[in-house]
């Protein structure tokens with residue numbers, strides 16, 4: 001796929017260290033082997049070196065010796081990491097003893113490595129639930145300045161090239177924050193504009209704040225939230241093209257956009273769709289993926305102070321390779 005090829009080329013030009021905490025998991029190891037053979041990122045695998053070695057042999061992988069392997073029970077900085085974790089989480093009731101135990105958990109160790117600049121980004125989730133991957137990241141690296149919530153965007157690649165940017169669109173939040181306030185929804189929109197630029201390569205993100213109402217056609221507290229979020233997003237980033245409340249047809253079909261929201265800079269030509277809550281976003285991206293046979297690339301986590309991305313447990317080897325390419329681009333700040 002051209003999009004992924006470009007991401008890999010950009011990543012290869014500025015190689016980052018991506019840590020894979022599920023280093024003994026079969027699909028993760030196979031993905032690491034492909035990434036190392038293609039050479040677009042440096043890979044750190046967390047797991048027992050013996051287990052990684054025997055799995056690599058069993059799977060016939062030829063490139064794993066190019067990875068850095070970190071034994072979670074034997075990392076030279078475990079004490080430093082435990083002290084740091086205790087320092088930042090003691091106010092939340094964490095004891096030093098608990099911190100010492102937590103740092104040997106690969107999902108905590110990987111985030112502490114990133115925080116300590118011993119790695120540049122992380123991809124996990126082939127073997128662990130979303131909450132278990134995200135919690136250490138929320139606790140340790142936290143969010144970017146001005147952003148209080150992490151959210152998850154998908155780059156959707158549609159067969160119908162009339163939509164978005166030659167068939168490419170960004171959908172958010174489809175993965176993380178169940179019920180955002182108006183302020184949080186505004187932050188999700190602003191963060192999605194960055195993802196649209198840096199990952200999807202859109203020069204001009206055009207952001208539709210979706211609702212079941214277009215320009216006040218329906219009255220409801222849910223519509224009020226979207227209207228308020230649009231106002232806040234415009235204040236946060238006055239340079240962005242952003243509009244709402246818009247129904248999805250008014251957002252993406254030019255004739256309907258013109259009819260329902262005539263002077264909107266976004267209606268009819270949106271390339272970024274912001275859903276009012278996670279139910280809408282998650283349901284919508286999966287329906288488009290299945291019913292329109294679209295590629296759904298992500299979730300790309302946005303708003304986090306370091307690039308950490310979560311896989312679905314049903315992921316394929318190529319899903320992991322692709323998400324590492326995205327994470328490497330985020331880490332390089334490309």
Ligand code: ACO
Pocket residue numbers: 092130131132134135138139143148149150151174175176177178282299312
């Ligand atoms: N952004 C930033 N920080 C957050 C966020 C967020 N979106 N959500 C929680 N946090 C922080 C909290 O402030 C808290 O920090 P603190 O301990 O320093 O005070 C910490 O994370 C833990 O907060 P909890 O409310 O206890 O969060 P919990 O860990 O229970 O849940 C989670 C977070 C797992 C992300 C939850 O919101 C969730 O389950 N979301 C849905 C995920 C999901 O199932 N998505 C659909 C599947 S993914 C897919 O289909 C692609």
